[in-house]
Amino acid sequence: MATEKEDLLHGTLDLLILRTLAVEPQHGWGIAQRIQQLSREVLSVTQGSLYPALYRLEEQGSIAADWGISENNRRAKFYRLTRAGRRQLERETESWERFAAAVGRVLRTA
Amino acid sequence: MPSIRRMIAAVQGLFRRRRLEAELDEELRFHLAMETEAQMRQGASREEAERRAMLQLGGLEPTKEAARSARAYRRLEVLGQDVRFALRLLRRNPGYATAVVVALALGIGANTAIFSVVRGVLLRDLPYREPGRLVVLHQRDRLTAEGGDQGFSVLDIEDLRRRNRSFSGLAEYHSMWFNLLGRTDPERVQTGVVSANFFGVLGTRALLGRTFSPEDDRPGAQPVLVLSHAYWQRSWGGDPAVIGKILEMNDHPHRVIGVLPPVPQYPDENDLWMPTSACPFRSDPHQMADRHSRGFSVFGRLAPGTTLAQARRDLAAIDRALTAEYPGDYPTGGYRADAVPLLTELTARARPTLWLLLATVLLVLLIVCANVANLQLARLSCREDEMGVRAALGAGRGRLLRQLLTESVILALLGAGLGVGVAAAMLRALVAFAARFTQRTGDIALDGWVLGFTIAIAVFAGLLSGTLPAVVASRGIAGALRAGGSGRPGDAGSLRLRAVLAGVQVAVSFLLLVSAGLTLRSIWKLQAVDAGFNSENVLALTIDLDWAHYKTPEQRRAFHRALLARAQTLPGVAAAAYSSNYPLDGIGRGTAGVRVEGRSATDADLPQAGFRVASKDVFKALGIHIERGRGFEDTDRDGAPRVAVLGHTLAMRLFGQGEPIGRRIAFGSQRPPDWHTVIGVIADVRDQALDQDPGDAFWVALDQNPALAGSLLLRSRRAPLALTAAMRAILRELDPRQPVGRVQTLETARSAALAAPRLTTILLSVFAALALAVTVIGLGGVVAFGVVRRTREIGIRMALGADRGAILAAVLREGLAAVGIGVAAGAAAALVMARIVARLLFGVPPTDPVTYFVVALLLLAVAALACLLPARRATAIQPSLALRAL
Numbered sequence: 001m002a003t004e005k006e007d008l009l010h011g012t013l014d015l016l017i018l019r020t021l022a023v024e025p026q027h028g029w030g031i032a033q034r035i036q037q038l039s040r041e042v043l044s045v046t047q048g049s050l051y052p053a054l055y056r057l058e059e060q061g062s063i064a065a066d067w068g069i070s071e072n073n074r075r076a077k078f079y080r081l082t083r084a085g086r087r088q089l090e091r092e093t094e095s096w097e098r099f100a101a102a103v104g105r106v107l108r109t110a
Numbered sequence: 111m112p113s114i115r116r117m118i119a120a121v122q123g124l125f126r127r128r129r130l131e132a133e134l135d136e137e138l139r140f141h142l143a144m145e146t147e148a149q150m151r152q153g154a155s156r157e158e159a160e161r162r163a164m165l166q167l168g169g170l171e172p173t174k175e176a177a178r179s180a181r182a183y184r185r186l187e188v189l190g191q192d193v194r195f196a197l198r199l200l201r202r203n204p205g206y207a208t209a210v211v212v213a214l215a216l217g218i219g220a221n222t223a224i225f226s227v228v229r230g231v232l233l234r235d236l237p238y239r240e241p242g243r244l245v246v247l248h249q250r251d252r253l254t255a256e257g258g259d260q261g262f263s264v265l266d267i268e269d270l271r272r273r274n275r276s277f278s279g280l281a282e283y284h285s286m287w288f289n290l291l292g293r294t295d296p297e298r299v300q301t302g303v304v305s306a307n308f309f310g311v312l313g314t315r316a317l318l319g320r321t322f323s324p325e326d327d328r329p330g331a332q333p334v335l336v337l338s339h340a341y342w343q344r345s346w347g348g349d350p351a352v353i354g355k356i357l358e359m360n361d362h363p364h365r366v367i368g369v370l371p372p373v374p375q376y377p378d379e380n381d382l383w384m385p386t387s388a389c390p391f392r393s394d395p396h397q398m399a400d401r402h403s404r405g406f407s408v409f410g411r412l413a414p415g416t417t418l419a420q421a422r423r424d425l426a427a428i429d430r431a432l433t434a435e436y437p438g439d440y441p442t443g444g445y446r447a448d449a450v451p452l453l454t455e456l457t458a459r460a461r462p463t464l465w466l467l468l469a470t471v472l473l474v475l476l477i478v479c480a481n482v483a484n485l486q487l488a489r490l491s492c493r494e495d496e497m498g499v500r501a502a503l504g505a506g507r508g509r510l511l512r513q514l515l516t517e518s519v520i521l522a523l524l525g526a527g528l529g530v531g532v533a534a535a536m537l538r539a540l541v542a543f544a545a546r547f548t549q550r551t552g553d554i555a556l557d558g559w560v561l562g563f564t565i566a567i568a569v570f571a572g573l574l575s576g577t578l579p580a581v582v583a584s585r586g587i588a589g590a591l592r593a594g595g596s597g598r599p600g601d602a603g604s605l606r607l608r609a610v611l612a613g614v615q616v617a618v619s620f621l622l623l624v625s626a627g628l629t630l631r632s633i634w635k636l637q638a639v640d641a642g643f644n645s646e647n648v649l650a651l652t653i654d655l656d657w658a659h660y661k662t663p664e665q666r667r668a669f670h671r672a673l674l675a676r677a678q679t680l681p682g683v684a685a686a687a688y689s690s691n692y693p694l695d696g697i698g699r700g701t702a703g704v705r706v707e708g709r710s711a712t713d714a715d716l717p718q719a720g721f722r723v724a725s726k727d728v729f730k731a732l733g734i735h736i737e738r739g740r741g742f743e744d745t746d747r748d749g750a751p752r753v754a755v756l757g758h759t760l761a762m763r764l765f766g767q768g769e770p771i772g773r774r775i776a777f778g779s780q781r782p783p784d785w786h787t788v789i790g791v792i793a794d795v796r797d798q799a800l801d802q803d804p805g806d807a808f809w810v811a812l813d814q815n816p817a818l819a820g821s822l823l824l825r826s827r828r829a830p831l832a833l834t835a836a837m838r839a840i841l842r843e844l845d846p847r848q849p850v851g852r853v854q855t856l857e858t859a860r861s862a863a864l865a866a867p868r869l870t871t872i873l874l875s876v877f878a879a880l881a882l883a884v885t886v887i888g889l890g891g892v893v894a895f896g897v898v899r900r901t902r903e904i905g906i907r908m909a910l911g912a913d914r915g916a917i918l919a920a921v922l923r924e925g926l927a928a929v930g931i932g933v934a935a936g937a938a939a940a941l942v943m944a945r946i947v948a949r950l951l952f953g954v955p956p957t958d959p960v961t962y963f964v965v966a967l968l969l970l971a972v973a974a975l976a977c978l979l980p981a982r983r984a985t986a987i988q989p990s991l992a993l994r995a996l
Contacts, residue, residue, distance in 0.1 A: 028137060029144040048168030051138070052180035059180070061508075067133075070140070072147075077137045 013045065013053050014062075015096060018081060018089040021063060025080035027070060028054060054079060062088050134174055141167060192516035199517065206489060207521065210482050214525025214571060216880065217478035219532025220471040222556070222564045226537065227544050228464050229563075230554030232457050237373050237553075239313025240411075244452040245418065246376075247280070247408040247425065249445035251718065260445060260718075261405040264398045266432070270408065273428045276421035277410040281308040282386060284406045285378040287819065289656040289849060291358040296849040297345070298654065299359075302380035303389040309336075309370075311411045319353040319368030326367075326385045333364040333388035339372040341381035360390050361658030374550045376456045377407070390657060401439040402713060402778075410449065421449050441714040460547035462949040463870050469946065470625065470877045473618045475567065477881050479575040480611045480618075481888040486518065486579035487608055488895055511580045518576025519569055526568035530556065533564075543873075546866040582607060609924070612892045613932040615885040619878070620936025620969055625947045626878035627961040628954055629871040635953035636864060642795035642804065643693050644733025645856035649830035650692045651837055652851030654819040659847065666816035667748060669844065674725060676840045677822060680833060685731040685825040689724035690817045693732065693797035694859040704808065705783055706764055707774040719760050719806035720798075721777070723817040728809070729755075729792060731823040732856075739771045739790030746789075746811040753814070754786040757807035761791045775808075786810065800863050801952040821851075830855050870950065882969075886976040893925040894980035909989035921984045925977035926970075933966050 020026060020034045031054075032045045057063045062085035070076040081089070142163045149159035167173055200207040235241045248259045249266070262270070262282075271280050282305040290297040306327035315321070317339065326334050337352065346352045355366045364384070386392045397403055412421055425447035433444035454461075534556060545551045653673070660666045670688055677686035691697060703716025728734075729741045737758060746753045754775060761770045770791055776783030794804035812820075824833055834853055841848060897904070904917055944956030954961070 027140065029141045033148075048173045048176055051134075051173055051177040055177045056180040070144075072144075074140055074143065075136065076140050077133065 012096070013049060014057060015089070015092045016043070017053060017057060017079075018062065018085055018092070021079055021081045022086070022089055025066075025068075025078045027076040027078050031079070057085070061085075134177055138167065138170055138173060142170075192513050193520065195513065196517040196520045200521070203489075206485065207524075210485060210521050211524045211528060213478045213481060213884065214522050214568075215528035215532055217471075217475035217529070218522070218526045218564060218568055218571065219529030219536070220877065221468075221475055221567055222526075222529055222533035222560060223536040223540055224464070224467050224471045225563050226533065226556055226560040227540050227554050228468050229557075229559055230552075231460050231544055231548055231550050232453075232464060234553050236453055236456070236550075237314075237371075238452075241313075241453065242451070243412040244312065245410050245412060245421065245449040246452055246455045247410055248448040248450065249404070249429065250448055252441065252443050252446055262408050263401050263404045264392075264406065265401040266404065267406065267408060269432055270425075270428060273431070274421075274424055276413055276416045276424040278413040279307050279311040279411045281305050281311040281409045282406055283308060283409060284392065285380055286389065286391065287654055287851075288359050289654070289658075290382075291847070292356065292363075296656075296847055298849050298851050299341070299381040300378060301389075302375075302378065302383040303386055303392055304383055306385055308383075308409070311409055312373075313411075314370065314373055316368035317371040318350055319366075321368050321370075322383075322385045327387050329387050329393065331385070331387050333359070333362050333384060334367045335359075335364045335388075336368040336370060336383040337366060338375065338380055338382065339370050340379070342369045345381075359658075360388075362388075364388065372552060374456065374552060376452065376549060379549060401436060409452070418449060418451065422447070425449060438712050439714060442712070456550055457548050460544060460550075462946060463547060463866075464544075466625065466946050466950065467870075467873060467877075469943070470622060470874060472567075473622055474877050474881050474884075475571060476574075477615050477618050477884050477888075479571050480615045481884050481891075482518070482521070482571075482575035483578050484608050484611050484888050484891055486514075486575065487582065488891065490514075490579050490582070514580035515573060515576045518579075519572030522568040522572030522575070523565070525571070526564050529568075530561070530564060533560075543869050546869065578607060578611070608892045608895065609928045612885075612889045612925075613928040613935070615881075615888050616929050616932025616969060616973065617936035617939060619881045619885040620933055620965060621940045621943055622874070622878040622881045623965040623969065624936075624940040624961060625943060626871070626874040627965050628944065628947050628951055628956060628958060629867070629874050631954045631958060631961055632951040633864065633867050633871045636800050636867060639796065639800055639953070641693065641797075641800055641860075642734060642793045643797065643856070645693070645860045646733075647826045647828070647830050648692075648731060648733075648856035649824045649826060649833050649837075649853070650695070650821045650856060650859070651824075651834070651853050652695075652821045653688075653841065653848065654851055656848065657818055659845075660818060663748070663816045666818065667813060670725065670812055670816060672844055673822065673841070676844070677824060677837065680824075680836055680840075682827045682833065683824050684827050685727045687725045687728035687731040687823045688812055688820055689722060689728050689823055690820040691722045691797065692821050692823055692859075693795060693856065694800070694863045695797075695821065696859075699798065699807075702777040704760065704764065704806075705776045707776070707783075707785060713778075717760075717763060717806060719757075719808055722807070722809050723812050723815045723820065724809055725812040728823065731825045732795075733825070734795055735793040737791045737793055739788070741790055741792075742809075742811045747813040748816075750814070752784065752786040753789045753811055755790040755792055755809040756788055757792060757804060757809075758794045759804055760806040760808055761788075763806060800860075801867075867950065867952075882972065886972055889925060889929065889973055890976040890980060892928070893921060893977045894983070896924055897921060897980050897984040900984075904984055905989045914985040918981050918985050921981040922974070922977050925981070926974065929970060929973040929977075933969055936969075937962060937966070 016035050017031055020031050020038075026034065028050060032050055036044055054063070054065075058065060058079070061082060063079045064082050065077050065079050067075060068078045142160070145163035145166060146156070146159045149162050150156060154162060164170070236244070238244060247262070247270075249262060251260055264282075267280065267282050274280070283302060285300060285302050287298055288301050290299045304322070306322040306324045309315070309321040316336065319336075321336055322334065325331060335357065337346070342348060342352065350369075352366050352369065356363045357366065358364070370383075391397065392406075410421070412418065429440075429444050429447040433440040537554070537556065541551050541554050544554065655666060655669065660669060674686055674688060677683060680686075691699060699720035699722065701718045701720050703713055704719050705711065705716055724742065726742045726744055726746075729736055739755075741755060742753070756764070756770060764770065764775070765773065770788045773788050774785040775788060776785050792809075795807070796802060796804050797807075798805075822837070824830065824837070826833055831853075838850060841850060908914075908917065940962070941957060948956040
């Protein structure tokens, strides 16, 4: 399933979804677009992994969904961050930064 | 009703799943549409854009499937993780796990065992057709406070059958002992004498052959017998060829026509059953025509649509009508007619004891749960780092809570598994125990219901013992994350909670100790009660004469005289007597109305008194004190003026302060009255039950009333049982066809009468002791935990010169505060619980201050000891070491 773009590191999709939703509630397609745009087209949400991730996060209580009207006047399911999700985002951001910094240190010094 | 609710839930679930499915579909279609538009904006044709959009999403169905399983898997995964994690943790802490599992196994096992008895005896339907509609009828005496049941006469029963509108059937019943011949040895058999419709009313079919038909109960019909299942197994080895056998009884051949299935019997355990026409006593024309001759029992089946209350009103109306029609045959004001459900009647004696035991074991389990919760709390304070890390790694608070609950429920289920083993081991003893209260022990088993109950209380115990620690732990996580902070889960909040738990344990222990203490005092009183007789060194041999061979009074008199003459000359015999009854023989007393010469009263208004028939020396043999006058002598023989001896209570009732000796009394409805001269008054004797007031009683002379049924009583100078063989030999010489019934010492009879309350007391005491032990461990743990937590503080205080005594007092105060509050709460609860216990008590009020005081003292002393050990550890803290640990 290799693509030209970078595959998401396992577990980081959740983090990115949460981060995207921290800005404003968004529907599934919008989330995928957003991740792609923000990563300057480097990161792409791999085929078929977005919706399972959304459903998992919803079941877990990190995000919640409501039906609303999209920018082009269609009925769409909008996801938003819950309070638990916001806390999870904080925690995961922090641990991601630690992780990334650690890997960076190793790469620089090794 | 529940099935409808379940259907609604299922349909709702279906709709929910459908709705989710539809939403998923709509959501993905929306995604595809958006993506297609985006692709088209980039210049692709619509077809190409749709193809790319679909490719990008990865296909509609695979995506749906992945989304669906993400949701479902998540739930399973959580449970699986929790279980795996819990098991791993327990493997790592085998000591902790074993302690908790064993404690829970004891608590749950005791519950399982007691519940299996409660279910088998009290909750299960009787094995009859529509058992809830079966009732036992009573005519209760309005004169006496206890409202003794007078039973029904044959004419009463005929009238009830004709007049009632509430019953689809009324069956007559009484039970007698007969001698069964026709086999190698003569045999004493208890025989239920019933109307032909008896088994039809109960709804019991024969296991083999048939039960009675109306033809069998016609006067003069060929006598027939039905065997009880137990007797058929015991005496006939379960041989089906018994059907059609001819057995001799009461001088008549009786044909066996059927065998019953194993059903509980009430009120007697009969070996055989016969129709009323076959019973020489019941089919006697005088008996059948005498409205006054009561004592038969009546069972009824409520007609469809009739309630118990309606049936009771109906019976009361019939009794009023009969009282008006036959004024001489019913007491002034009539009887109190009553109908009681058969199951209630059958289990009346067992009921309070069993419910009390069930309440007790549930409380014991509560204490065990509190202790497990305490252990969990202590352990959690060691796991705070783990919890912190897991929370930091993204475990939600709910998730942690669920994890901890999974752990404690798994422990409880392990305990339940072991507990079922504990219960199985206890069951045989418990069945023997229950048999002292009720005939209904055949249905006690560890069946699906009991196991369901076990699982239910195990889960309940797991949740109970897991919830508090889990809540505390998940609340403490935030604090744990703040590194090095003082807000650790094991701190103030949790410690206060642990003190509360210890307080609850103390309160419940107090409750259990009080109920055990009350029954203990009660049984001491019962053991020490002055029963009015001396049970030491008395042997009783039941010798019921065969009605067929001793038809005339002369024949019986000759036998009695010969028997007593031989018995008196046996070496070692101090006194020998023959009496219709002896104390605690378990046989009901006949009663009769007592008329005093010169006083007028209708037959039905005469005070009823229990009577016994006895020979000379009976009071000497039984060690009964003669208060005035004399006992029976050889001169009180047939032909001499008839005599009677009164019990103290009856003498007081009839004559008050007046002189009873020399007055004349007569019994029953005899015309003209058969006057008996009062020759003596004896002390009251508790001869029916030790915890029952002696009531009105009188004795008449054997030679003047030659009884068929009775026992030979021998007061011995040495071990009384040694006389048995010699006595049997004498009896064989006198009449080889005469069987001997039960042989026992009076001491045995007395201790058997105490066995049921003694066993109850032992069980309650064992449970109370268990509760106390668990509580003490819990309490000690709380105090020890407090000391460990405050090691530094204590060290500092001691370094600053605090007195060891002051430290000791501070630590003790903490523990004993919980005890004090627990004792106060326990005392309040015990006053409520004592109402249940009250029904089991003899001579001790349920609020007995001595018991409460002693229990409080015991609890305080034991608790102080439990606190003292860890408190002493606190004073042994070396300030230097404690401070260095900072």
